[in-house]
Amino acid sequence: RDRVVLAEVSKTYDTPTGATVALAATDLVIEPGEFVSIVGPSGCGKTTLLQLLGGFLAPSTGSLLVGPDRIDGPGPERGVVFQAPTLYPWLSVRGNIEFGPKCRGVDRKTRRAAADRLLDLVGLTDFGDKRPYELSGGMQQRAQIARVLVNDPRIILMDEPFGALDQLTRERLQVELLRLWRSAGKTIVFVTHSVEEAVFLSTRVLVMSARPGRVIVDRRIELPDDDG
Numbered sequence: 001r002d003r004v005v006l007a008e009v010s011k012t013y014d015t016p017t018g019a020t021v022a023l024a025a026t027d028l029v030i031e032p033g034e035f036v037s038i039v040g041p042s043g044c045g046k047t048t049l050l051q052l053l054g055g056f057l058a059p060s061t062g063s064l065l066v067g068p069d070r071i072d073g074p075g076p077e078r079g080v081v082f083q084a085p086t087l088y089p090w091l092s093v094r095g096n097i098e099f100g101p102k103c104r105g106v107d108r109k110t111r112r113a114a115a116d117r118l119l120d121l122v123g124l125t126d127f128g129d130k131r132p133y134e135l136s137g138g139m140q141q142r143a144q145i146a147r148v149l150v151n152d153p154r155i156i157l158m159d160e161p162f163g164a165l166d167q168l169t170r171e172r173l174q175v176e177l178l179r180l181w182r183s184a185g186k187t188i189v190f191v192t193h194s195v196e197e198a199v200f201l202s203t204r205v206l207v208m209s210a211r212p213g214r215v216i217v218d219r220r221i222e223l224p225d226d227d228g
């Protein structure tokens with residue numbers, strides 16, 4: 001149903017100083033329920049690939065599909081956690097988290113309960129009434145993750161979501177993400193600088209290289225039957 005298919009997808013950025021092929025023609029299929037990590041050096045096209053999947057960039061060639069539908073913009077089935085926090089500064093943390101549900105007409109009580117659960121999940125229970133600028137960068141990142149998860153997207157796209165976090169918070173959120181993925185059957189595409197993180201979290205690792213950006217390794221990771 002939510003199979004993601006890229007056919008001959010490429011992205012070239014045209015700039016005054018010339019064109020950069022950020023992603024060479026790429027064929028890729030991501031099955032529902034896969035947890036895919038993307039690793040590779042800076043500039044190899046990881047963010048570009050994620051933005052294409054999110055519908056925030058249009059491909060220069062080729063097409064992207066989710067199930068039968070062509071990706072031609074952001075969609076509610078895809079939640080994107082950007083590299084830099086993008087919270088609304090005029091709303092409280094809670095307001096930011098409740099914004100999506102509110103737009104969808106979810107009633108106040110249900111919204112509050114969902115926000116409480118997610119504030120707890122990301123360890124921000126005591127900060128719901130603060131404004132984003134009152135939070136540290138890592139806390140803003142956690143708030144952003146909560147704001148995406150509250151919408152219950154079936155496909156979660158994350159661009160180095162834990163990069164700015166301290167070790168303890170990172171490990172906590174990694175475990176929560178794994179739990180969510182296992183219990184809710186989400187598809188996750190996760191960009192990281194850390195091969196260790198990729199191997200720890202995912203069922204499949206894509207390694208990219210630059211000039212031009214392309215996938216050079218596509219490896220499924222076999223998990224033992226009982227990996228408790």
Ligand code: ADP
Nearest residue numbers: 013015020041042043044046047048051083160
């Ligand atoms: P990272 O390697 O951590 O993904 P980068 O520093 O490569 O971060 O890029 C961060 C963002 O800045 C990219 O997602 C892209 O939108 C933008 N960017 C990167 N390179 C350029 C460039 N040459 N011109 C304009 N924007 C760029």
Ligand code: ADP
Nearest residue numbers: 013015020022041042043044045046047048049
């Ligand atoms: P990564 O996330 O792996 O660091 P990016 O997708 O950010 O890689 O960038 C891939 C290539 O495209 C890099 O050479 C980068 O400089 C270039 N690039 C990224 N965004 C832009 C942009 N908005 N304009 C021009 N070049 C860009």
